[in-house]
Amino acid sequence: MSRTAPRICPLCEATCGLVLTLDGDRVTAARGDRDDVFSAGFVCPKGAAFGGLDNDPDRLAGPLVRRGGSLAETGWDEAFDEAAALLRPVIDTHGPDAVAVVLGNPNVHTMAGGLYPPLLIGALRTRNVYTAS
Numbered sequence: 001m002s003r004t005a006p007r008i009c010p011l012c013e014a015t016c017g018l019v020l021t022l023d024g025d026r027v028t029a030a031r032g033d034r035d036d037v038f039s040a041g042f043v044c045p046k047g048a049a050f051g052g053l054d055n056d057p058d059r060l061a062g063p064l065v066r067r068g069g070s071l072a073e074t075g076w077d078e079a080f081d082e083a084a085a086l087l088r089p090v091i092d093t094h095g096p097d098a099v100a101v102v103l104g105n106p107n108v109h110t111m112a113g114g115l116y117p118p119l120l121i122g123a124l125r126t127r128n129v130y131t132a133s
Contacts, residue, residue: 006033009046009047011053018048027051049056063076087099100130101127101130102131103129104132
C-alpha cells in the first residue's frame with residue numbers, strides 16, 4: 001500500500017519541499033509540496049525525477065574499489081583504507097595541493113556538512129577546495 005511523506009529535496013541547496021509517494025521504502029513518485037512555505041509547490045526537473053533517481057538500477061548501492069582493472073563491491077572500511085593508502089603517495093610525492101576536496105550541494109543539508117569538511121581540509125593541508133554552491 002502506498003503512502004505519501006513530505007520531505008526536503010536533498011539534491012541542491014534550495015531546500016524545496018517535496019511530497020514523495022512511497023511503496024514500502026521505495027520512492028515511486030515525487031511532486032512539489034504546495035504547503036511548503038519556501039518553495040510553495042515549485043520543484044525543478046531534478047526534484048520531480050527523484051523517484052526515478054532513487055530507484056535507478058545503475059545507482060551505486062555501496063563503495064567500489066578497483067581490483068585488477070575492474071571495479072568490485074566492497075565495504076566502507078576497506079574503501080576508506082584504500083583511498084587513504086592511494087592518497088598518501090600522491091601527497092608525499094607532489095605535496096598537499098596535488099589533491100582537492102569537492103563539496104557537493106547536499107552538503108549544506110546536514111550538521112555534518114559544517115563539521116567534517118574543515119577537518120578533512122585541515123588533515124589534507126590542501127588549498128584546493130571546490131563547491132557546487
